[in-house]
Amino acid sequence: MLTDIQKIFISHASEDKSEARRLEEQLKAIGVEVWVDHNDVHGGDIFPIRISKALNWCDTLLLIWSNAALTSKWVELEWTSALNLNKTIIPCRIDETPIPAILSSSVFIQFIDFESGLAELRNSFNLTKFSVGKDDIPVLSDNKATMQKGNTLKILFLASDADGQSLNLKGEIEKIEAAINKAKFAKSISIYSKLDVCEEDLFETLNTYSPNIVHFSGTFFPKGSIRLSSQNDQVVKIVPESVLVKMFSLLKENIRLVILNACNSLSCAEALSKKIDCAIGVNGVITDPGAIKFSEAFYRAIASGRNVENAFQQALLALRFDKDKISDSNALTLKCRKGLDPSKIVLLH
Numbered sequence: 001m002l003t004d005i006q007k008i009f010i011s012h013a014s015e016d017k018s019e020a021r022r023l024e025e026q027l028k029a030i031g032v033e034v035w036v037d038h039n040d041v042h043g044g045d046i047f048p049i050r051i052s053k054a055l056n057w058c059d060t061l062l063l064i065w066s067n068a069a070l071t072s073k074w075v076e077l078e079w080t081s082a083l084n085l086n087k088t089i090i091p092c093r094i095d096e097t098p099i100p101a102i103l104s105s106s107v108f109i110q111f112i113d114f115e116s117g118l119a120e121l122r123n124s125f126n127l128t129k130f131s132v133g134k135d136d137i138p139v140l141s142d143n144k145a146t147m148q149k150g151n152t153l154k155i156l157f158l159a160s161d162a163d164g165q166s167l168n169l170k171g172e173i174e175k176i177e178a179a180i181n182k183a184k185f186a187k188s189i190s191i192y193s194k195l196d197v198c199e200e201d202l203f204e205t206l207n208t209y210s211p212n213i214v215h216f217s218g219t220f221f222p223k224g225s226i227r228l229s230s231q232n233d234q235v236v237k238i239v240p241e242s243v244l245v246k247m248f249s250l251l252k253e254n255i256r257l258v259i260l261n262a263c264n265s266l267s268c269a270e271a272l273s274k275k276i277d278c279a280i281g282v283n284g285v286i287t288d289p290g291a292i293k294f295s296e297a298f299y300r301a302i303a304s305g306r307n308v309e310n311a312f313q314q315a316l317l318a319l320r321f322d323k324d325k326i327s328d329s330n331a332l333t334l335k336c337r338k339g340l341d342p343s344k345i346v347l348l349h
Helices: 014-029 047-057 073-084 114-125 169-181 199-209 241-250 266-272 288-302 308-320 323-331
Strands: 007-011 033-036 060-065 088-093 153-159 189-194 213-219 226-229 236-239 257-263 278-282 332-336
Touching: 007 014, 007 047, 007 073, 014 033, 014 060, 014 114, 047 073, 060 073, 073 088, 088 114, 153 169, 153 199, 169 189, 169 213, 169 288, 189 199, 199 241, 213 226, 213 288, 241 266, 257 266, 257 288, 266 278, 266 332, 288 308, 288 323, 308 323, 308 332, 323 332
Parallel strands: 007 033, 007 060, 060 088, 153 189, 153 213, 213 257, 257 278
Antiparallel strands: 226 236, 278 332
16 A cells, blocks of 8 residues: 555645546545545535644645636635645646646646646556556555655756767766665655757657756857757757757746756856756866766755755765866856745755
8 A cells, every 4th residue: 555645635626526536536446545525525514624624634635726726715725724734735737727836846747638647646656557447457566655745856867968979978867866766865756867868858858747857968068059969860959048048938837956967058057047946057167977976966965855055065075075076066056046045945855
Protein backbone atom coordinates (compact mmCIF):
# COMPACT_ATOMS: atom_id res chain seq x y z
CA MET A 1 0.00 0.00 0.00
CA LEU A 2 1.03 3.62 -0.27
CA THR A 3 3.31 4.53 2.62
CA ASP A 4 3.32 8.34 2.49
CA ILE A 5 0.15 9.33 0.66
CA GLN A 6 -2.96 7.39 1.67
CA LYS A 7 -5.65 9.99 2.47
CA ILE A 8 -6.65 12.40 -0.28
CA PHE A 9 -8.91 15.44 -0.09
CA ILE A 10 -10.28 16.37 -3.53
CA SER A 11 -11.16 20.06 -3.75
CA HIS A 12 -13.31 21.13 -6.69
CA ALA A 13 -15.99 23.54 -7.84
CA SER A 14 -19.48 22.12 -8.32
CA GLU A 15 -19.13 22.72 -12.08
CA ASP A 16 -16.18 20.28 -12.09
CA LYS A 17 -17.97 17.44 -10.31
CA SER A 18 -17.51 14.97 -13.19
CA GLU A 19 -13.71 15.40 -13.14
CA ALA A 20 -13.73 15.00 -9.34
CA ARG A 21 -15.69 11.76 -9.62
CA ARG A 22 -13.28 10.36 -12.22
CA LEU A 23 -10.30 11.11 -10.00
CA GLU A 24 -12.11 9.68 -6.99
CA GLU A 25 -12.82 6.42 -8.82
CA GLN A 26 -9.18 6.05 -9.89
CA LEU A 27 -7.84 6.67 -6.39
CA LYS A 28 -10.32 4.38 -4.65
CA ALA A 29 -9.54 1.63 -7.16
CA ILE A 30 -6.02 1.43 -5.73
CA GLY A 31 -7.13 1.51 -2.09
CA VAL A 32 -6.55 5.21 -1.37
CA GLU A 33 -9.01 6.85 1.02
CA VAL A 34 -10.71 9.87 -0.54
CA TRP A 35 -12.78 12.73 0.88
CA VAL A 36 -14.96 14.57 -1.63
CA ASP A 37 -17.77 16.92 -0.67
CA HIS A 38 -20.45 15.34 -2.89
CA ASN A 39 -20.09 12.08 -0.97
CA ASP A 40 -19.24 13.11 2.54
CA VAL A 41 -21.23 16.22 3.42
CA HIS A 42 -24.62 15.35 4.92
CA GLY A 43 -27.71 17.34 5.76
CA GLY A 44 -27.24 19.38 8.93
CA ASP A 45 -23.42 19.44 8.69
CA ILE A 46 -21.72 22.77 9.29
CA PHE A 47 -19.61 22.85 6.16
CA PRO A 48 -16.56 24.81 7.40
CA ILE A 49 -16.22 22.42 10.36
CA ARG A 50 -16.47 19.44 8.00
CA ILE A 51 -13.76 20.96 5.81
CA SER A 52 -11.53 21.51 8.84
CA LYS A 53 -11.93 17.91 10.02
CA ALA A 54 -11.32 16.51 6.55
CA LEU A 55 -8.21 18.64 6.04
CA ASN A 56 -6.76 17.58 9.38
CA TRP A 57 -7.44 13.95 8.41
CA CYS A 58 -5.92 14.03 4.91
CA ASP A 59 -2.29 13.81 3.79
CA THR A 60 -2.70 15.55 0.44
CA LEU A 61 -5.12 17.95 -1.23
CA LEU A 62 -5.75 17.43 -4.94
CA LEU A 63 -6.93 20.82 -6.18
CA ILE A 64 -8.99 20.53 -9.36
CA TRP A 65 -8.20 23.93 -10.82
CA SER A 66 -10.34 25.71 -13.40
CA ASN A 67 -12.05 29.01 -14.05
CA ALA A 68 -14.96 27.76 -11.93
CA ALA A 69 -12.56 26.90 -9.08
CA LEU A 70 -11.02 30.36 -9.31
CA THR A 71 -14.37 31.97 -8.45
CA SER A 72 -15.51 29.42 -5.86
CA LYS A 73 -15.33 30.65 -2.25
CA TRP A 74 -15.42 27.05 -0.96
CA VAL A 75 -12.51 25.97 -3.14
CA GLU A 76 -10.53 28.99 -1.96
CA LEU A 77 -11.35 28.14 1.66
CA GLU A 78 -10.19 24.55 1.14
CA TRP A 79 -6.82 25.18 -0.53
CA THR A 80 -5.88 28.15 1.66
CA SER A 81 -6.70 26.12 4.77
CA ALA A 82 -4.58 23.24 3.45
CA LEU A 83 -1.75 25.69 2.83
CA ASN A 84 -1.95 26.93 6.44
CA LEU A 85 -1.87 23.33 7.67
CA ASN A 86 1.28 22.61 5.58
CA LYS A 87 -0.49 19.90 3.63
CA THR A 88 0.84 18.74 0.29
CA ILE A 89 -1.16 20.51 -2.44
CA ILE A 90 -1.21 19.17 -5.99
CA PRO A 91 -3.07 21.47 -8.41
CA CYS A 92 -4.70 19.49 -11.23
CA ARG A 93 -5.40 22.05 -13.95
CA ILE A 94 -8.30 21.14 -16.24
CA ASP A 95 -8.29 24.35 -18.30
CA GLU A 96 -5.87 27.22 -18.98
CA THR A 97 -6.73 29.20 -15.84
CA PRO A 98 -3.42 30.28 -14.20
CA ILE A 99 -2.47 28.70 -10.87
CA PRO A 100 -2.67 31.16 -7.92
CA ALA A 101 0.63 32.98 -7.41
CA ILE A 102 0.99 31.68 -3.84
CA LEU A 103 0.98 28.13 -5.26
CA SER A 104 3.49 28.94 -8.00
CA SER A 105 6.13 26.79 -6.28
CA SER A 106 3.78 23.79 -6.30
CA VAL A 107 4.22 21.22 -9.04
CA PHE A 108 0.89 21.17 -10.90
CA ILE A 109 -0.41 18.40 -13.14
CA GLN A 110 -2.00 19.27 -16.47
CA PHE A 111 -5.39 17.54 -16.69
CA ILE A 112 -6.69 19.21 -19.85
CA ASP A 113 -6.09 15.76 -21.35
CA PHE A 114 -7.40 13.54 -18.56
CA GLU A 115 -5.50 10.37 -19.45
CA SER A 116 -2.18 12.23 -19.68
CA GLY A 117 -2.92 13.83 -16.33
CA LEU A 118 -3.59 10.43 -14.80
CA ALA A 119 -0.31 9.13 -16.17
CA GLU A 120 1.60 12.01 -14.55
CA LEU A 121 -0.27 11.54 -11.28
CA ARG A 122 0.64 7.87 -11.45
CA ASN A 123 4.32 8.76 -11.78
CA SER A 124 4.10 11.17 -8.86
CA PHE A 125 2.58 8.47 -6.63
CA ASN A 126 4.97 5.81 -7.99
CA LEU A 127 2.21 3.47 -9.19
CA THR A 128 2.82 0.93 -11.93
CA LYS A 129 -0.73 1.29 -13.21
CA PHE A 130 -3.30 4.00 -12.61
CA SER A 131 -5.69 4.27 -15.53
CA VAL A 132 -8.24 1.51 -14.92
CA GLY A 133 -10.10 0.03 -17.87
CA LYS A 134 -12.27 -3.07 -18.04
CA ASP A 135 -9.31 -5.45 -18.09
CA ASP A 136 -6.89 -3.40 -15.96
CA ILE A 137 -6.02 -4.22 -12.37
CA PRO A 138 -4.21 -1.48 -10.45
CA VAL A 139 -0.90 -2.60 -8.97
CA LEU A 140 1.27 -0.69 -6.50
CA SER A 141 5.03 -0.48 -6.92
CA ASP A 142 7.15 -2.09 -4.22
CA ASN A 143 9.03 1.18 -3.78
CA LYS A 144 8.14 3.93 -1.36
CA ALA A 145 5.94 6.70 -2.79
CA THR A 146 8.07 9.36 -4.42
CA MET A 147 6.13 12.30 -3.02
CA GLN A 148 6.78 13.04 0.63
CA LYS A 149 5.41 15.95 2.64
CA GLY A 150 5.87 18.62 0.01
CA ASN A 151 5.64 18.20 -3.74
CA THR A 152 7.98 16.43 -6.13
CA LEU A 153 10.83 18.60 -7.41
CA LYS A 154 11.21 18.16 -11.17
CA ILE A 155 14.65 18.66 -12.73
CA LEU A 156 15.08 18.79 -16.51
CA PHE A 157 18.65 18.19 -17.71
CA LEU A 158 19.28 19.32 -21.29
CA ALA A 159 22.62 18.97 -23.04
CA SER A 160 24.19 19.55 -26.43
CA ASP A 161 27.74 19.05 -27.68
CA ALA A 162 26.92 20.57 -31.05
CA ASP A 163 30.50 21.73 -31.57
CA GLY A 164 31.92 18.24 -31.03
CA GLN A 165 34.10 19.19 -28.04
CA SER A 166 33.72 15.71 -26.52
CA LEU A 167 31.99 17.09 -23.41
CA ASN A 168 31.25 14.38 -20.87
CA LEU A 169 27.53 15.15 -20.77
CA LYS A 170 26.48 11.61 -19.94
CA GLY A 171 28.99 11.60 -17.10
CA GLU A 172 27.52 14.84 -15.75
CA ILE A 173 23.95 13.53 -15.56
CA GLU A 174 25.21 10.30 -13.98
CA LYS A 175 27.06 12.28 -11.28
CA ILE A 176 23.96 14.39 -10.63
CA GLU A 177 21.73 11.34 -10.29
CA ALA A 178 24.21 9.60 -7.98
CA ALA A 179 24.47 12.67 -5.74
CA ILE A 180 20.67 13.03 -5.53
CA ASN A 181 20.11 9.34 -4.82
CA LYS A 182 22.29 9.55 -1.70
CA ALA A 183 20.59 12.66 -0.34
CA LYS A 184 17.85 13.11 2.27
CA PHE A 185 15.04 14.02 -0.13
CA ALA A 186 15.97 11.72 -3.01
CA LYS A 187 12.47 10.24 -3.20
CA SER A 188 10.98 13.70 -3.60
CA ILE A 189 12.89 14.41 -6.82
CA SER A 190 12.18 13.40 -10.41
CA ILE A 191 14.93 14.03 -12.96
CA TYR A 192 14.48 13.92 -16.71
CA SER A 193 17.31 14.19 -19.23
CA LYS A 194 17.69 14.82 -22.94
CA LEU A 195 21.12 14.67 -24.58
CA ASP A 196 21.92 16.05 -28.05
CA VAL A 197 19.02 18.44 -27.59
CA CYS A 198 17.74 20.29 -30.65
CA GLU A 199 15.47 23.31 -30.97
CA GLU A 200 12.26 21.24 -31.07
CA ASP A 201 13.31 19.31 -27.95
CA LEU A 202 13.34 22.52 -25.90
CA PHE A 203 9.64 23.12 -26.41
CA GLU A 204 8.68 19.45 -26.16
CA THR A 205 10.48 18.79 -22.87
CA LEU A 206 9.46 22.05 -21.19
CA ASN A 207 5.82 21.48 -22.12
CA THR A 208 5.85 17.81 -21.19
CA TYR A 209 7.59 17.90 -17.82
CA SER A 210 6.79 21.40 -16.44
CA PRO A 211 10.11 21.37 -14.54
CA ASN A 212 11.09 23.42 -11.49
CA ILE A 213 14.78 23.41 -12.39
CA VAL A 214 16.08 23.55 -15.95
CA HIS A 215 19.75 22.64 -16.36
CA PHE A 216 21.62 23.14 -19.64
CA SER A 217 25.13 21.91 -20.36
CA GLY A 218 26.84 22.73 -23.64
CA THR A 219 28.23 25.81 -25.36
CA PHE A 220 27.21 29.46 -25.69
CA PHE A 221 28.59 32.23 -27.84
CA PRO A 222 30.04 35.19 -25.85
CA LYS A 223 26.88 37.24 -26.55
CA GLY A 224 24.59 34.62 -25.06
CA SER A 225 23.47 32.62 -28.09
CA ILE A 226 23.19 28.89 -27.56
CA ARG A 227 24.50 26.18 -29.87
CA LEU A 228 22.19 23.21 -30.43
CA SER A 229 22.11 20.13 -32.61
CA SER A 230 19.78 20.19 -35.58
CA GLN A 231 17.18 17.52 -36.25
CA ASN A 232 19.22 16.08 -39.11
CA ASP A 233 22.50 16.29 -37.10
CA GLN A 234 24.29 17.90 -40.04
CA VAL A 235 24.45 21.54 -38.97
CA VAL A 236 24.79 23.48 -35.72
CA LYS A 237 21.71 25.51 -34.81
CA ILE A 238 22.39 28.94 -33.30
CA VAL A 239 19.58 30.22 -31.05
CA PRO A 240 19.90 33.89 -29.99
CA GLU A 241 19.72 34.89 -26.35
CA SER A 242 16.59 36.97 -26.96
CA VAL A 243 14.77 33.92 -28.34
CA LEU A 244 15.78 31.80 -25.34
CA VAL A 245 14.55 34.45 -22.92
CA LYS A 246 11.24 34.71 -24.77
CA MET A 247 10.84 30.93 -24.70
CA PHE A 248 11.37 30.79 -20.94
CA SER A 249 8.98 33.71 -20.48
CA LEU A 250 6.26 31.68 -22.21
CA LEU A 251 7.02 28.40 -20.43
CA LYS A 252 8.14 29.57 -17.00
CA GLU A 253 5.06 28.58 -14.97
CA ASN A 254 6.80 26.19 -12.57
CA ILE A 255 10.44 27.09 -13.22
CA ARG A 256 12.24 28.45 -10.15
CA LEU A 257 15.84 28.05 -11.29
CA VAL A 258 17.76 27.82 -14.58
CA ILE A 259 21.35 26.56 -14.56
CA LEU A 260 23.42 27.31 -17.64
CA ASN A 261 26.47 25.19 -16.88
CA ALA A 262 28.27 26.22 -20.05
CA CYS A 263 30.97 28.62 -21.20
CA ASN A 264 29.91 32.22 -21.96
CA SER A 265 26.42 31.79 -20.49
CA LEU A 266 26.39 34.63 -17.92
CA SER A 267 24.73 37.15 -20.23
CA CYS A 268 21.83 34.79 -20.83
CA ALA A 269 21.58 33.96 -17.10
CA GLU A 270 21.35 37.68 -16.29
CA ALA A 271 18.55 38.13 -18.81
CA LEU A 272 16.67 35.08 -17.52
CA SER A 273 16.91 36.27 -13.91
CA LYS A 274 14.58 39.13 -14.83
CA LYS A 275 11.91 36.56 -15.73
CA ILE A 276 12.66 33.63 -13.39
CA ASP A 277 13.53 33.56 -9.69
CA CYS A 278 17.16 32.47 -10.09
CA ALA A 279 19.66 31.68 -12.83
CA ILE A 280 23.25 30.47 -12.72
CA GLY A 281 25.67 31.27 -15.55
CA VAL A 282 29.36 31.17 -16.41
CA ASN A 283 31.44 34.29 -17.03
CA GLY A 284 33.87 33.15 -19.69
CA VAL A 285 35.23 29.60 -19.61
CA ILE A 286 34.57 26.60 -17.34
CA THR A 287 36.34 23.26 -17.72
CA ASP A 288 34.35 20.10 -18.29
CA PRO A 289 35.53 18.47 -15.01
CA GLY A 290 34.75 21.71 -13.16
CA ALA A 291 31.23 21.88 -14.60
CA ILE A 292 30.57 18.29 -13.54
CA LYS A 293 31.96 18.84 -10.04
CA PHE A 294 29.79 21.93 -9.60
CA SER A 295 26.64 20.09 -10.68
CA GLU A 296 27.33 17.14 -8.40
CA ALA A 297 27.85 19.33 -5.31
CA PHE A 298 24.99 21.72 -6.09
CA TYR A 299 22.33 19.04 -6.51
CA ARG A 300 23.59 17.12 -3.47
CA ALA A 301 22.88 20.24 -1.40
CA ILE A 302 19.50 20.95 -3.03
CA ALA A 303 18.43 17.32 -2.48
CA SER A 304 19.44 17.68 1.17
CA GLY A 305 16.99 20.54 1.65
CA ARG A 306 19.47 23.43 1.44
CA ASN A 307 18.42 26.82 0.08
CA VAL A 308 19.63 27.96 -3.36
CA GLU A 309 22.32 30.32 -2.00
CA ASN A 310 23.69 27.68 0.36
CA ALA A 311 23.75 25.04 -2.39
CA PHE A 312 25.55 27.44 -4.72
CA GLN A 313 28.18 28.28 -2.09
CA GLN A 314 28.69 24.59 -1.27
CA ALA A 315 29.28 23.86 -4.95
CA LEU A 316 31.81 26.69 -5.26
CA LEU A 317 33.60 25.44 -2.16
CA ALA A 318 33.75 21.92 -3.60
CA LEU A 319 35.57 23.38 -6.61
CA ARG A 320 37.99 25.34 -4.42
CA PHE A 321 39.04 22.16 -2.64
CA ASP A 322 40.79 21.31 -5.91
CA LYS A 323 43.40 23.91 -6.90
CA ASP A 324 42.95 22.98 -10.56
CA LYS A 325 39.29 24.05 -10.39
CA ILE A 326 39.62 27.39 -8.54
CA SER A 327 39.27 29.33 -11.79
CA ASP A 328 36.04 27.43 -12.48
CA SER A 329 34.62 28.55 -9.14
CA ASN A 330 35.40 32.18 -9.99
CA ALA A 331 33.55 31.91 -13.31
CA LEU A 332 30.20 30.77 -11.90
CA THR A 333 27.66 33.43 -10.90
CA LEU A 334 24.21 33.24 -9.28
CA LYS A 335 21.68 35.87 -10.39
CA CYS A 336 18.23 36.45 -8.87
CA ARG A 337 15.13 38.37 -9.75
CA LYS A 338 15.00 41.82 -8.17
CA GLY A 339 13.80 41.70 -4.56
CA LEU A 340 14.42 37.96 -4.12
CA ASP A 341 16.87 36.56 -1.58
CA PRO A 342 18.28 33.19 -2.75
CA SER A 343 18.97 32.23 0.87
CA LYS A 344 15.19 32.22 1.40
CA ILE A 345 14.45 29.95 -1.57
CA VAL A 346 14.21 26.32 -0.46
CA LEU A 347 13.02 23.96 -3.18
CA LEU A 348 12.58 20.93 -0.91
CA HIS A 349 11.31 20.78 2.65
